[in-house]
Every structure is written in C-alpha cells, then in structure tokens.
Amino acid sequence: MSEEERYRVNLLFQEVVRNYEYYCNLNGESHNFEELPLVDKEVLKTCYPLFRSKNHDETQPYIESFTSGTTGIPFKCIRTKREQIQLSLMISRKHAKWGLPVKHRSIVLSNRVSIYPDQYNCYIEQINRINPHRIQGRFSDLLELSKRVNHNFTCPALVCIQNWGESIQPNHIEQIERAFQAPLYNYYGIEEIYGIAYSDKDRMLVIDQESVYVEIVNPDTHKVVREGELGEIVVTSFFMKSVPYIRYRTGDLGAVTYDRKNNRKILHLLAGRKNSILFKNRTINASIFRYLDRFLYELSVGVDLRYQLVQNSYTSFLLLLTVTGNIQTNELEKRLGPMFDSWLGEKVEVKVQQVSELIKNSYNGKTEPFICQINREDY
CATH class of the missing domain: 3.30.110 (Translation Initiation Factor IF3)
Structure with a gap:
C-alpha cells in the first residue's frame, strides 16, 4: 500500500466508524482500515439498516439498480444522483x-x-x-x-x-x-460500484486507483496475500457513501502486481469464482483454473476453441469444447484425468464433449467458464 493509499483509506476508516452503525458497533475491535471485517452481499442484505449513514436523508431520491444474479438472487444497489454522476464521470475519463x-x-x-x-x-x-x-x-x-x-x-x-x-x-x-x-x-467492474479496472493499449487491466482500493485476500483466512499471489478480489470504493462498500468481497479471483515503471497497479483476472468447485468438508485451491486455462490455451494455438467446465457431482466433471474440426476426446480425457487428480488431490472422473454452443447463465446471459450443478443448499 502506497503512502497516498494509506492516507485515503485511513480517512475513510475514520469516516465509517463515526457515521455508520455497523462499524460503530465494532466496539474498538478495529483500530485501522486493515482490521475492518470483510463484507459481502449477504452481510449487506442481513444488516442493511446498519450500513446507512446516520446523516442520510430518507426524503432524498435514490437511483436503484440490480446485480446480474450470477451468485443467486439479484442484489439491489442504491446510489445518490451525485454518486451516479461521479461514477459516470470516472468511466467517461x-x-x-x-x-x-x-x-x-x-x-x-x-x-x-x-x-x-x-x-x-x-x-x-x-x-x-x-x-x-x-x-x-x-x-x-x-x-x-x-x-x-x-x-x-x-x-x-x-x-x-x-x-x-x-x-x-x-x-x-x-x-x-x-x-x-x-x-x-476489457473492463472489470461490478454493479455496486461500477468500474474497477480498465484495459490500456497493451491489454493490461489497470486498476482505477482514484476510485477504488483493491486487495487480494486468501478466501479462507481473509488475510491479504503477497503481490502477484492468487486470491479473492476485495474492493473498497472511495465514492460510494449512501451504502459504503468497504473491503467488499466480489467473489472473483485474481492477482495484483505493481508496475513500478509506470506507477500503476495491474489486475490479473482468473476464470471462475472463489467457491466454484465444491468438495465435501474441504475447499479447493482456485489455481486449478489457472492450470486449465494454460493447458487449453496451448491446445488452442491456431485453433478456434472455447471451453466450459461443468461439475456434475463432487467427483465428476464435464469439459465442453467448441472447436473447429474434430478433436480426439478420448485422448484428451486420458491427458486431463491425471491432471485433475493432481490439481484436486482426489480421484475424479473427467469427460470431454464437443458441442456447438456453450451453456449461458439463465439469469444474466453470461457464458461462465465454470458451472457447478451441485445443489449448494446441500453443501
């Protein structure tokens, strides 16, 4: 964290512990920004009144929007007209x-x-x-x-x-x-706070440090990881005050590196989300997506290929491929089987199927790189 970032997040820390009941109720448990708890959609929905500023005006009109519903029921977002203008101006720049x-x-x-x-x-x-x-x-x-x-x-x-x-x-x-x-x-953002990172001419996703502060945390320990290490993307908005998004868990996976020559932070996104793969009684290291991406990227050189991984049960996976021409699915299964066993630390079944189209999310129309068919309520 740079000195300027530390100054800005500490100002934000002082503001939220004064003006928002959720943070006031921490009773001295958090003494600085880094000690504030991580929050997500469920925390906001459950404790919503506590995330409204003590000074908010109920008569003031708010603009409402909804998240895409990738993780379940769409989440309602609110912002003031001023916040809407600020966020739109940042995108325009x-x-x-x-x-x-x-x-x-x-x-x-x-x-x-x-x-x-x-x-x-x-x-x-x-x-x-x-x-x-x-x-x-x-x-x-x-x-x-x-x-x-x-x-x-x-x-x-x-x-x-x-x-x-x-x-x-x-x-x-x-x-x-x-x-x-x-x-x-490319553009990476979430409906709650709009833009987080934008690609430049060399195709790097550059974090908009004027608008947000981005951390990468271990999804299990909630500890911030080292530069370049993979983890869950956690974002803090400097603009959103009607509902503060402080150390907000996006559920997306990635890493952050610092481009010291150009004084900027680069976001490296990874396909899949922190809880994409489900096993009973344990979590799965999300790096499997990095390995799979690399394997299929090398396989697809000179070929029009796209993929989607479907988990049908705790030990059964189906890899869907759209590809020009025919591929030897049996040979691919023989290569992928041992790789998945190694990545997951458990014997699993991997099938490969060539399809004309990948499956789109029924909520938002996205083609997700990973689909889990296991009922999460039973997990």
Missing part, C-alpha cells in the same frame, strides 16, 4: 483514454442475443446504418458477431470494441480485432 469522443455513438449487444441468433445480423445492419464509435457486449457474443462480419466490412467511426461481464479468452482477441478493424478493450 477512461473512455477518453481509449479515444472515444465525449458524445459517442454506441451499439450494445443484448445479453440475450444468443437466444435469437438472427439478431446478430440485425446488429450488423445497425452498425452499417449508425456507424458507431464503440461496440459493446459479452465476449462470447462479440466473438459470434465477428464471425458474421464479411471480409470487406467498414465502419469509419469505430474506435474500439469493449468486452464486459465475461472472461476474455486470449486466442480469440485477434479474430475479433481483425474482423472489426478496431482494438478490443
């Missing part, structure tokens, strides 16, 4: 760095576009008609749209393609950029 004009035209792909494939052609017609500066959508939908663009496609005003809400699979970046003749930028 990042857009300006991408080269987008202040008044830019955008086409945003529906989260449900894959359900009605004919809509892809409708979007191509819109692009030709509107000549947008930006095309935004889920990575899987942007990839599908790029496959339907003909070789003489032109969109003179197009500045960038923006992914949001899904993990980018590196072997498909070039395909999207070649089809649209524009760079693909």
Whole structure:
C-alpha cells in the first residue's frame, strides 16, 4: 500500500466508524482500515439498516439498480444522483483514454442475443446504418458477431470494441480485432460500484486507483496475500457513501502486481469464482483454473476453441469444447484425468464433449467458464 493509499483509506476508516452503525458497533475491535471485517452481499442484505449513514436523508431520491444474479438472487444497489454522476464521470475519463469522443455513438449487444441468433445480423445492419464509435457486449457474443462480419466490412467511426461481464479468452482477441478493424478493450467492474479496472493499449487491466482500493485476500483466512499471489478480489470504493462498500468481497479471483515503471497497479483476472468447485468438508485451491486455462490455451494455438467446465457431482466433471474440426476426446480425457487428480488431490472422473454452443447463465446471459450443478443448499 502506497503512502497516498494509506492516507485515503485511513480517512475513510475514520469516516465509517463515526457515521455508520455497523462499524460503530465494532466496539474498538478495529483500530485501522486493515482490521475492518470483510463484507459481502449477504452481510449487506442481513444488516442493511446498519450500513446507512446516520446523516442520510430518507426524503432524498435514490437511483436503484440490480446485480446480474450470477451468485443467486439479484442484489439491489442504491446510489445518490451525485454518486451516479461521479461514477459516470470516472468511466467517461477512461473512455477518453481509449479515444472515444465525449458524445459517442454506441451499439450494445443484448445479453440475450444468443437466444435469437438472427439478431446478430440485425446488429450488423445497425452498425452499417449508425456507424458507431464503440461496440459493446459479452465476449462470447462479440466473438459470434465477428464471425458474421464479411471480409470487406467498414465502419469509419469505430474506435474500439469493449468486452464486459465475461472472461476474455486470449486466442480469440485477434479474430475479433481483425474482423472489426478496431482494438478490443476489457473492463472489470461490478454493479455496486461500477468500474474497477480498465484495459490500456497493451491489454493490461489497470486498476482505477482514484476510485477504488483493491486487495487480494486468501478466501479462507481473509488475510491479504503477497503481490502477484492468487486470491479473492476485495474492493473498497472511495465514492460510494449512501451504502459504503468497504473491503467488499466480489467473489472473483485474481492477482495484483505493481508496475513500478509506470506507477500503476495491474489486475490479473482468473476464470471462475472463489467457491466454484465444491468438495465435501474441504475447499479447493482456485489455481486449478489457472492450470486449465494454460493447458487449453496451448491446445488452442491456431485453433478456434472455447471451453466450459461443468461439475456434475463432487467427483465428476464435464469439459465442453467448441472447436473447429474434430478433436480426439478420448485422448484428451486420458491427458486431463491425471491432471485433475493432481490439481484436486482426489480421484475424479473427467469427460470431454464437443458441442456447438456453450451453456449461458439463465439469469444474466453470461457464458461462465465454470458451472457447478451441485445443489449448494446441500453443501
């Protein structure tokens, strides 16, 4: 933590222990920012009145929005008009760095576009008609749209393609950029506080340190890990005061490194979430996703391949692959079986199936890299 960050988070610490009952009730248990407890959606929902400022005005109108529902029932977020403006301004500044004009035209792909494939052609017609500066959508939908663009496609005003809400699979970046003749930028954020990190021209996800403070913690011990070490992403917003998001657990996995040459922090996202894989009576190290990503990335060099891992039971996994041409699923199973046994520390069954489409989340339309079919209420 830099001196400037320490100064800002300590100011925030002093503010929340004075003005928010949840933190006032800690009774001296926390003496500085690092000792504040981690919170998540469940804590906020259960103790919601305690997270309202003592000075909040009930008559003031609030803007409501909802999370995507990836982890279950969508969570209601509230913010004041001033907070909404602040957050929107921060996003606009990042857009300006991408080269987008202040008044830019955008086409945003529906989260449900894959359900009605004919809509892809409708979007191509819109692009030709509107000549947008930006095309935004889920990575899987942007990839599908790029496959339907003909070789003489032109969109003179197009500045960038923006992914949001899904993990980018590196072997498909070039395909999207070649089809649209524009760079693909990534964005990581959550509905509760908007932007956390934005990709720059060298495709690194740079943390917006003016808006947020990001920590990486061990999901089991809640201790902050060392630089570059994998863990759960925990974020603190400097702007949100109607409901404070202090040391807020996102459930996403990643690591943070410090680019000392350019004085910036880089966020490295990992596919999957902290509790994605379930085993009875123990937790699973999330690094399995890093190993699997690496294995499949090497396998997919020069091939149009995407994957999705489905856990059907505590010891049974199904790897779904969309790939051009045919693959030897039996041979792949023989290679993956011992790898999974080693990664998980237990004998498991791994099956591989070639499919035309991956499974989309019924709540939000995302193509998640991992799906768990085990009933979590029974876990």
